[in-house]
Amino acid sequence: MANFLEKWTSKKADKPKAGARNVIDTFRARVAEQKAYLEEYERDAAGFRKWRSTWFQRVPGGFGVTVGRDSVNAGRGLNYVVVDTVKDVAEFLDDLAHHAEHDTGFRQALEQNRQRRVALLNAAKTGGKAPASKTKAKAAKPAAAAKSAVVKPAAAKAAVAKAAPKATRAKAASAAAAPAPAAAEAAKPKRTRKTKAAGAAE
DSSP states (O other), X not given: OHHHHHHHGGXXXXXXXXXXXXXXXXXXXXXXXXXXXXXXXXXXXXXXXXGGGOSEEEETTEEEEESOSSSOOXXXXXXXXXXXXXXXXXXXHHHHHXXXXXXXXXHHHHHHHHHHXXXXXXXXXXXXXXXXXXXXXXXXXXXXXXXXXXXXXXXXXXXXXXXXXXXXXXXXXXXHHSOHHHHHHHHSOOOOOOOHHHHHHO
C-alpha cells in the first residue's frame, strides 16, 4: 500500500465539479457525439432510429446539417447547410469543431447562447415566466367581469320580468340594479325541496 501511495500521491488532484466544462469543451463533446451518430448511421442506414438526436437529417438529394441543437450560427447567419454525402456531413462536423476552437467570434456566440440558456432555465425553475402569464390572465378577468356586469343586469331583468309573477318583479328590478354577482344570484332559480307527493309521483 505504501508503494501505491508514493506512486500516486504526486498526481493527486481535485475532482472536477459537475458543469465545470467550459462552453467550447461542451460543444466539442456534442460534435463528437454527432460523429458517433453518423458512424452508427453509416453502419446501418436502414436501422438507424436516432434522428431526433442528430444535427443531420436526410433531405431530398442528401443531408441537411444544422450547427447544433442551440440556436447559434457559425457567423454571417450560417446555421444550416445541405450536403450530398455522409462524408460531407463528417467533414462539416470536423470543420465546425475546428471553427469552435479557433474562431473568437464563434466562441463568443457559444458563450452568449450558453448564458441565454442558463437564464431561461433559471427563469423556469423560479417560475419567472409563469407569474407574467398569470398576471395577464388576472388583468383580462376584471375586463371580462366588467363587460358581463354591463350585459347581465339587463338580460337578468328581461328574463325575470317574463317568468316571475307581478309581486316578484320589483325584487328582480332592484336585484338587476345591484352589482353583477347579485344580478346573477337573482337570475338563478332557487333550489327547493320536493314535497312528498311530488316525490311519490315520480
